[in-house]
Amino acid sequence: MDITFPDYAASSASGQSKTDMFLFNSNVNLVRARGLSQRLSLPILSPNFNQEVQNLFKQETSKGNPNPILVGAIPFDMNQPVALIAPELSERVTPFASSLSPFVDKDFSHQVAEQSFTPSYKPFLGMIEQALATFKNESLKKVVLSKILDLTLDKTVDIPRLLANIMGQNPKAYHFSMPLENSVLIGASPELLIRKQANKIFSNPLAGSAKRLQNAEADRQAAETLAQSVKDQYEHRLVVESIRSSLMPLVESMKIEAEPSLISTPTMWHLSTHIEATLAADNEFSIFDFIKSMHPTPAMCGTPTLLAKDHIETLEPHQRGFFSGLVGWCDAQGNGEWAIAIRCAEVSANKVKLFAGAGVVPDSTPESEWLETSAKMRTMINAFGIKEGVI
Numbered sequence: 542m543d544i545t546f547p548d549y550a551a552s553s554a555s556g557q558s559k560t561d562m563f564l565f566n567s568n569v570n571l572v573r574a575r576g577l578s579q580r581l582s583l584p585i586l587s588p589n590f591n592q593e594v595q596n597l598f599k600q601e602t603s604k605g606n607p608n609p610i611l612v613g614a615i616p617f618d619m620n621q622p623v624a625l626i627a628p629e630l631s632e633r634v635t636p637f638a639s640s641l642s643p644f645v646d647k648d649f650s651h652q653v654a655e656q657s658f659t660p661s662y663k664p665f666l667g668m669i670e671q672a673l674a675t676f677k678n679e680s681l682k683k684v685v686l687s688k689i690l691d692l693t694l695d696k697t698v699d700i701p702r703l704l705a706n707i708m709g710q711n712p713k714a715y716h717f718s719m720p721l722e723n724s725v726l727i728g729a730s731p732e733l734l735i736r737k738q739a740n741k742i743f744s745n746p747l748a749g750s751a752k753r754l755q756n757a758e759a760d761r762q763a764a765e766t767l768a769q770s771v772k773d774q775y776e777h778r779l780v781v782e783s784i785r786s787s788l789m790p791l792v793e794s795m796k797i798e799a800e801p802s803l804i805s806t807p808t809m810w811h812l813s814t815h816i817e818a819t820l821a822a823d824n825e826f827s828i829f830d831f832i833k834s835m836h837p838t839p840a841m842c843g844t845p846t847l848l849a850k851d852h853i854e855t856l857e858p859h860q861r862g863f864f865s866g867l868v869g870w871c872d873a874q875g876n877g878e879w880a881i882a883i884r885c886a887e888v889s890a891n892k893v894k895l896f897a898g899a900g901v902v903p904d905s906t907p908e909s910e911w912l913e914t915s916a917k918m919r920t921m922i923n924a925f926g927i928k929e930g931v932i
């Protein structure tokens with residue numbers, strides 16, 4: 542790679558890094574990649590997907606790359622094509638926390654020229670009401686419904702500067718910047734679907750949310766209320782149970798924290814559970830086998846999965862694309878990391894799409910789901926330095 546890791550902050554701050562650069566940082570691994578050697582764009586559920594991945598790695602190795610990787614994004618709907626590439630150049634390093642969050646760029650700001658929600662306020666409330674009515678006569682337990690905020694900004698977004706600001710404001714998040722065909726998918730996700738390191742698997746599902754508050758005492762109260770909330774604990778349990786049952790047939794042993802803990806981002810509180818599993822030494826699973834079995838979890842889709850997915854398709858007026866899908870990387874040995882594509886934006890020049898979803902269960906209320914989804918958009922609103930009250 543032409544830029545060594547320690548000068549990353551400087552290069553991104555001075556705009557040397559281009560919008561065609563892929564970056565994924567988990568604070569365990571920092572992966573940067575540039576250029577296209579090969580593209581993979583079939584759905585992950587295609588019967589020949591794993592074979593295509595293997596062929597691609599073989600070809601990369603025969604081109605003289607001893608450690609090829611695949612980087613990119615997997616959509617919410619696994620029947621849609623992935624956007625994965627084998628890059629021309631890549632590097633994977635262990636990041637040093639001190640050089641990862643260069644600074645919060647106070648001068649980075651944007652004005653909003655136009656904005657619109659899909660669905661807008663009233664239809665969003667109607668969508669949640671329809672979901673609540675469904676709980677009464679179907680076996681649906683939870684469905685995650687989302688909205689999109691389309692913004693037209695006063696100027697073209699400087700992607701490297703936005704990325705530096707995302708990292709500065711959210712040092713503990715999974716940072717990503719992924720070039721798509723006509724846009725860049727960029728964000729700071731708090732949620733890890735899977736990290737695979739040799740025969741160890743880690744997952745950190747979140748579900749159950751509360752907005753952070755300015756006043757320290759009120760903020761602490763909000764966290765306390767979330768921890769005690771029967772509704773949020775139920776929403777969370779559905780996710781953990783689903784991950785447990787999808788991992789069970791593939792692993793030798795599994796450790797799941799008995800109780801969820803509270804985690805915070807600069808804008809939200811969440812209930813979080815750490816899951817760790819060990820695979821049999823002679824296992825031949827690829828990381829994509831785990832993804833196919835785990836994704837989409839009830840944190841992004843609902844319970845039961847297929848029924849919830851049908852309801853999402855009927856109720857949401859928009860296509861999710863890569864939102865609530867996955868962003869990450871993997872190598873030919875089956876190691877890799879995939880974060881959930883939330884708290885992110887799709888940026889194309891001065892056009893920005895923000896996305897946020899919320900888990901709806903029988904105790905949900907339409908207004909609070911509207912407020913929760915708006916609060917989740919704050920991560921990216923703050924990263925763009927948008928000061929006026931758009932949400």
Ligand SMILES: C=C(O[C@@H]1C=C(C(=O)O)C=C[C@H]1O)C(=O)O
Nearest residue numbers: 747749750840883897898899900
């Ligand atoms: C869907 C999103 O967030 C997810 C939904 C959550 C919830 O419903 O409480 C919490 C964290 C995430 O798993 C999002 O941020 O858009």
